[in-house]
Amino acid sequence: MKALNTQLQNELTKTDQPLKSIFIGGGTPSSVEANLYDEIFLRLIAFIDKDTEITIEANPNSTTKEWLTHLKKLGVNRISFGVQSFNDEKLKFLGRNHDKNMATNSVNLAYEVGFRDINLDIIYDTAIDSKKLIKSDLEIIKTLPINHISAYSLTIEEGTKFFKKPNSKIENIEMTKYIFESLESFGFIQYEISNFSTDENSRSKHNFGYWEKEDYLGVGAGAVGCVGNERYYPQKDVEKYIQNPLIYEDVEILDADDIRFERIFLGLRSKSGVPLVLFDEKQKEKINILLQEDKVTLKNDLLFNNDFLLSDEIALFLE
Ligand SMILES: C[S@@+](CC[C@H](N)C(=O)[O-])C[C@H]1O[C@@H](n2cnc3c(N)ncnc32)[C@H](O)[C@@H]1O
Numbered sequence: 001m002k003a004l005n006t007q008l009q010n011e012l013t014k015t016d017q018p019l020k021s022i023f024i025g026g027g028t029p030s031s032v033e034a035n036l037y038d039e040i041f042l043r044l045i046a047f048i049d050k051d052t053e054i055t056i057e058a059n060p061n062s063t064t065k066e067w068l069t070h071l072k073k074l075g076v077n078r079i080s081f082g083v084q085s086f087n088d089e090k091l092k093f094l095g096r097n098h099d100k101n102m103a104t105n106s107v108n109l110a111y112e113v114g115f116r117d118i119n120l121d122i123i124y125d126t127a128i129d130s131k132k133l134i135k136s137d138l139e140i141i142k143t144l145p146i147n148h149i150s151a152y153s154l155t156i157e158e159g160t161k162f163f164k165k166p167n168s169k170i171e172n173i174e175m176t177k178y179i180f181e182s183l184e185s186f187g188f189i190q191y192e193i194s195n196f197s198t199d200e201n202s203r204s205k206h207n208f209g210y211w212e213k214e215d216y217l218g219v220g221a222g223a224v225g226c227v228g229n230e231r232y233y234p235q236k237d238v239e240k241y242i243q244n245p246l247i248y249e250d251v252e253i254l255d256a257d258d259i260r261f262e263r264i265f266l267g268l269r270s271k272s273g274v275p276l277v278l279f280d281e282k283q284k285e286k287i288n289i290l291l292q293e294d295k296v297t298l299k300n301d302l303l304f305n306n307d308f309l310l311s312d313e314i315a316l317f318l319e
Contacts, residue, residue, distance in 0.1 A: 001036045004220050007234065007245040008043055011217040014227055018049040020214070021206035023057075027222075028082070030058035034070035041074040048075060053205040055080055055119075060098035060106040068113045078117035078204075079110045080150070085122060085133075086140045093128045093168075095161060104140065111145040117202055119148035124179055126154050127170045134175060138182045147202040149183060152194050176309065192270035193308040211266040213259065229254040264318065268311040273302035283318050290314065 022044065024037075048054070055078040056071055068079070085091055086100045098106075103120075110118050122137065141149065153176070154162070154169045162168045180190060188196035192211065197203045209216060218225030218234065221241035225232050231252040235241040254262075260278050267274030276298070279287060287303065290296040295314060297304045305311050 001032065001040070003242045003245040005039050005043060008040060008219045010246055011219050011225065012043065012047060014217060015047070017047075019044070019047045019052050021053040021055070021204075021209060022048070023055045023206040024076075025055075025057045025080075028059045028062060029056050030062040030067060034067045034074075037071065037074055045075075053078055053117075055117075055204070055206060057082060058106065059096075060102040061096075063106040063109065065109055065113060068110055068115070072113055072115065077115075078119070079115045080119040080121065080148075081106055081110070083107070083120040083122060086137050087133050090126065090128050090133060093126060094123060100140075104144065107144050107146060117148065118144075118146045119150060119204070120144070120146055121150045121152065123152050123154050124176065125169055125171050127168050129170070129172065129175060131175070131178070134179060138179070138186075141183075142186050147198040148204065149188055149196045150194050151179060151183070151196065173309070190308065193311055195270075208270070208272060211270040211272045213263050213266065226254075229259060261315075261319065265312075265315045267303070268305040268315050269308060271304070273299075273304045276301045276303055279303075279318070286318055290317075 052075075054076045056076050057080045058067075059082045063081070071079075081103070082096075083098075083103045084094050084096055086103055088099050091099060107118060107120060120141070122141075124134065153171070156162050156166055156169050183196050184190065187198055189199070190196050191200075191203050192207065195204065195207065213226075215227045216225060217227070218232065221234060221238045222236045223234055225234075231254060232248045233250040233252075234245065235247065235249045263278055264274050266272070276284075287296065287298075291298060295306055295310065297306055305314060
């Protein structure tokens with residue numbers, strides 16, 4: 001946290017504007033004592049205004065009332081719980097350290113402490129999923145005081161435990177559609193391939209900033225920042241980062257094509273849309289085909305994808 005503070009001081013020299021959003025993620029921020037965030041918020045205070053969205057991620061097994069109360073006092077106004085499921089068997093399958101009751105209790109605790117912007121993450125497309133299991137999870141979600149859901153399809157990442165158990169993931173498009181339609185029927189509106197909110201105001205400003213390719217500062221071991229056409233990577237190794245938090249492991253210079261492709265790719269995955277000016281003539285011909293097939297919509301010179309589950313295919317078709 002001391003090293004992170006040193007880097008934060010350095011990164012904040014890159015802006016003199018109020019921050020639109022702050023996202024404290026991880027790893028597991030709730031495993032760090034609340035008072036270790038004090039210095040960070042003292043440093044951030046000059047860059048926070050009434051509209052700054054301040055999110056912190058937490059895991060149900062390490063969330064306490066004291067921790068939530070302290071972070072709220074520091075200015076955090078949005079909480080994101082890594083719940084994944086409310087089924088104890090599935091939580092064991094996912095190697096999670098919490099159970100159903102800890103998950104529901106931590107969400108209700110956050111509401112009790114006064115948080116009104118509350119997200120929970122769920123994971124689907126696991127080998128243990130069944131319509132019955134997913135239905136029972138959705139029934140619980142419907143009862144909770146939350147205004148945002150992030151639903152992620154299980155990804156098998158190299159270097160993780162699951163990499164040794166690739167059959168842990170079973171893609172099931174019908175089940176995915178059932179989850180998405182159920183969330184919509186509960187009043188959640190999908191605004192990105194994995195993100196749902198009860199209204200536009202409860203969307204994640206922070207994530208929207210990524211999808212609209214706004215500049216962002218990245219602070220911490222393993223974090224990533226991107227300002228202008230420079231994407232920079234602080235050291236991933238925590239010990240090395242503590243030794244010297246100011247050196248970058250890598251700096252990637254994005255050329256105009258990289259930025260254009262990323263803007264198209266991210267814009268098609270979300271309701272941010274893609275400015276038509278980013279497309280060349282050949283792509284505009286392909287867009288006409290997609291318009292005839294009602295796969296995309298053109299509004300105010302912005303191209304919107306009509307089915308997020310096809311976003312990557314459409315991006316590659318246009319490329
Ligand atoms: C940045 S992670 C937050 C880390 C969090 N503390 C955790 O325990 O995973 C945000 C969310 O990503 C999702 N996630 C983590 N690993 C994943 C995986 N292999 N596949 C899909 N989603 C994953 C989980 O829903 C998690 O809550």
